Amino acid sequence: DADVTQTPRNRITKTGKRIMLECSQTKGHDRMYWYRQDPGLGLRLIYYSFDVKDINKGEISDGYSVSRQAQAKFSLSLESAIPNQTALYFCATSDLNSQETQYFGPGTRLLVL
Amino acid sequence: LAKTTQPISMDSYEGQEVNITCSHNNIATNDYITWYQQFPSQGPRFIIQGYKTKVTNEVASLFIPADRKSSTLSLPRVSLSDTAVYYCLVGGPNTGGFKTIFGAGTRLFVKA
Numbered sequence: 001d002a003d004v005t006q007t008p009r010n011r012i013t014k015t016g017k018r019i020m021l022e023c024s025q026t027k028g029h030d031r032m033y034w035y036r037q038d039p040g041l042g043l044r045l046i047y048y049s050f051d052v053k054d055i056n057k058g059e060i061s062d063g064y065s066v067s068r069q070a071q072a073k074f075s076l077s078l079e080s081a082i083p084n085q086t087a088l089y090f091c092a093t094s095d096l097n098s099q100e101t102q103y104f105g106p107g108t109r110l111l112v113l
Numbered sequence: 114l115a116k117t118t119q120p121i122s123m124d125s126y127e128g129q130e131v132n133i134t135c136s137h138n139n140i141a142t143n144d145y146i147t148w149y150q151q152f153p154s155q156g157p158r159f160i161i162q163g164y165k166t167k168v169t170n171e172v173a174s175l176f177i178p179a180d181r182k183s184s185t186l187s188l189p190r191v192s193l194s195d196t197a198v199y200y201c202l203v204g205g206p207n208t209g210g211f212k213t214i215f216g217a218g219t220r221l222f223v224k225a
Binding site: 004035041042043044045088090092101102103104105106107109 | 147149154155156157158159162200214215216217218
């Protein structure tokens with residue numbers, strides 16, 4: 001969905017490096033999410049935010065941090081990347097009034113060497 | 114948390130109707146049932162959502178029995194391009210944290 005954009009789309013980094021993945025949305029939604037997906041598996045929730053001042057851990061938050069800079073922006077950081085964080089990362093948004101229907105970005109493919 | 118159970122994979126042929134059933138025994142009163150489709154290397158895409166009985170849109174139909182403990186996504190006359198992973202989720206507006214969980218989904222293979 002072009003209303004949710006992610007940068008970069010692909011990233012290669014080395015173990016121990018700090019990296020940031022960014023997500024922007026033009027849908028005007030209050031709720032934003034970060035997921036990771038490993039090959040052949042479903043999506044696992046890393047962090048979510050219901051508004052600018054709200055940050056919540058998901059099921060796999062260890063090794064990650066987030067920042068909700070504005071309603072439209074939600075960034076994910078890997079403080080010290082490790083190889084098992086190699087995955088496909090998705091950002092999503094939703095609107096409370098739409099019964100939690102989520103709109104996903106195109107994904108960021110991350111490779112940690 | 115409302116957990117869902119769906120078949121891991123299904124095969125079909127072009128032109129056939131495909132029905133994917135999802136179990137959600139612990140669905141809460143205010144939960145909706147939502148189905149997503151995901152193609153390789155793309156984010157999931159909303160297909161259909163319902164609360165009870167039957168919902169139909171231009172893509173699919175969703176059948177929900179009265180007890181709401183399961184739901185069936187029906188894809189009419191599938192084509193090769195319907196090969197994807199289909200996720201069933203339950204969740205809804207709430208005031209106590211995020212409930213919606215993605216499971217492993219159902220991998221649908223449509224053959225010529």
